[in-house]
Amino acid sequence: MQNQHTTGSIAEKPVSIIYRWLGDRIFLTVVVALGLSIILLAGAMAWVLTGESGMALKEFGVIGFLTGTTWDPGVQFRFGALPFIAGTLITSVLALAIAFYPAVAVAIFIAEYAPRWLGYIIENLVHLIAAVPSVVIGIWGIFVFAPWMRDTFYFPLYEWAANHQPSLLPVLGSPIGYGMATAIIILALMIIPFTTALTRDAIRQVPKEQREAARALGATKWEMIRMAVIPYSRGGIMAGAILSFGRAIGETMAVAMLIGNNNNFPFSVMGPAATMPSVIVNEFREAVGNLHLSSLMAIGLVLFVISLIVNLIAAYVTRKLSITGGQSI
């Protein structure tokens, strides 16, 4: 009875051609247009940055801009990006070096040792690190962490160097607390979640047989992880590390608040320094003149190119080294 009723009512209303054929056409067009605009957006970023930085690159030459060590918007109007490129690469590499082993260790702990409920809690807490806004970490760094580091480590170290090894003083830099070392440590904390998450995902995919085989050979639990689990998940670990590195390169606010913002190359260990994002955020608002603005855009372009390379490497590594060979994970 019910069935007859429905079939009947459908038959009474023949579906129009607009509803079927045209509707599908319109829907597909709209969806493709929206998707296309994302492609255009990514293209626009490259195009806009290149266009806006043209003035600076013409003035100093591409090589000249990349290798110039003077950044002087006040007197000489000379702009060279090398201090910031170096600052970004040094802070990011060292932050990754600090973060890498703890991040992988947390992932192994979650996946292999912790009970399910504890693993769940820890995993979400690690994700929470990535969710805390970087300005909030920055304000804690300015008022709590940097002064604490200064009183606990930098001052004693500086005093020791002054008394015993004066030659080290220029390398160490002034112990004001806001400088490269502080920024690197905070940066290391902020990039841990990315390595941990991808390592965790990779470990989850290691087949049970692989583990059982190792245990059957008499391996202890750690030996099993060392022999069977880690080699198997190296793709995920590598991809996570590269992704973390990419995040470190682009991290702006916490670094700008803690690195001390010093444009004079070369930098010292504890002394103030600068990175590409930090100089953009500090000077863009108060940029004097078009050349200054264009130079900051050119720094943005360098940042864009480096991020692009890092992202492409990460995508390549995930595809090549992952267990599934690039199929959906």
Next chain:
Amino acid sequence: MKTLRQRNIRDYFMVGLLYVSTIVVLTPLIIIIGYVIVNGISSINIDFFTQELGSPARAMQGRPTGLVHTILGTLVVDSLALIIAAPLGLGAGVMLSEYPDHKLNPLLRVMNDTLNGMPAILKGLLAFALVVKPMGAFSGLAGGVALAFVMIPIIARSTESALMTIPWSIREAGLAIGLPRWRVVLSTVMPAARTGLVTGFLIAFARAAGEAAPLMFTSFGNNYLPNRWTGMIFGPVDTLPQRLYSLAISPYKEWHAMGWAAGVVLLVFVLGLFITGRVLTRQKFKV
């Protein structure tokens, strides 16, 4: 050749290292959240939510100051961003998941991932060039566009993966009873995936709401409430992350306290969104 005893000791040692690493990683998080909550709560009062900031003198003379304009500005800019980002992200997600054979999909996926991996500050530069320069003024709209650039790739990815969790048999059932493709997507697939879609929006919104870098030179900041409400959209407007940065690097003690208060409000706002998103995902997998 190592004895079993040596190997077991090594085992214990490594487990110990794993425990230590986990504690070392999580301790700073607890300390940061603890500091922000303790310092923030003690500096929050009713003026914080009802007064505008004004000049530094206002705080130093002990007159009531607050961040009502900042909170309103944040809501306006974040909503603008969501309004701009939602259709673009949804559209791209639908394209990736519902038309898997479309020729543009590989390119779209690469471009979307590229956009997602770009530092937020570059999205600010893009919004500066596309909106601020032609309009000739810093504006809430420019800030919204910059934050939309942050949201779009996240929404696109989460929409794609949410729609992919719906089995193809549902779509086939729809097609089999004669529904055109667009009705299948809009009336069966998307409602079935709505928890996943909402989660994606929440996570994207949370990520964008915490970003300060793209706002520094798009919505710029403003110490006062605009005279008219349109000033929030077409004039410079304050937002919490960017104001927090300005307060923290300012030389005034009163403003530092207000910075902590802004910090706790921002933290609760962002983590609230983030945790809601997480809980929703968890429920989805339970059912």
